[in-house]
Amino acid sequence: MSSRDVVLGRVRRALADVPRDEGPEEAAVPRDYWTSHAERTDAQRLDLLAENLADYRALVHRCTPAQLPARIAELLSARGARSVVAPPGIPADWVPAEVERVADEPSMTPHELDALDSVVTCCAVAIAETGTIVLDAREDQGRRRISLVPDHHICVVRAPEQIVDSVPRALGRLDPARPQTWISGPSATSDIELDRVEGVHGPRTLEVIITSPEP
DSSP states (O other): OHHHHHHHHHHHHHHHSTTOOOGGGOOOOOOOOOOOOHHHHHHHHHHHHHHHHHHTOOEEEEOOGGGGGHHHHHHHHHHHHHHHEEOOOOOOOGGGGTTTEEEEETOOOOHHTTTSSSEEEEEEHHHOOOTTEEEOOOOTOOOOGGGGGSSSSEEEEEETEEEEEHHHHHTTTOOTSOEEEEEEEEEEEEEETTHHHHHSSOOEEEEEEEEOOOO
């Protein structure tokens, strides 16, 4: 008996009690599976997100909303950034006066974006269990292109309201009709010998600032 026969035999046995004329839409599929591996407090969820972001080599910072503009200015200054692309929903005081703020214009080419030092965005939701942030192109996140081309990305996550435990809970908050960018750490890939190379498909440096009433 071939492997093909084994696989087909298992399929036939699994379908033995299904009427031949029944379609998938006629049998409800139970959706009572777990949506999270644990129930957590807001503080535990924030700590887990920070831990998993760092595990993916993202640089994680915490501050209060009032401290946010100064923290962004510190990060841009430390990197020597002189130009920043920011979508229209980013408040004016988040980009320091000495740094050129470039609007997210559809006419901007990849070469023009590549010449900019940094990008500052917010996010739609952040997933604690996977250390993933999701952008869905709203006013404070901009087009997917701006979060992929500049080599330095600063992303702001508002806690606790934007942090969820798991992927299923994140999907419940996202609009499937909107373009989504899922980011787990800086862009990275590995060759056949597992030599890690960063910055191939997106920013080499991802800095995540988590703002909460208690830093």
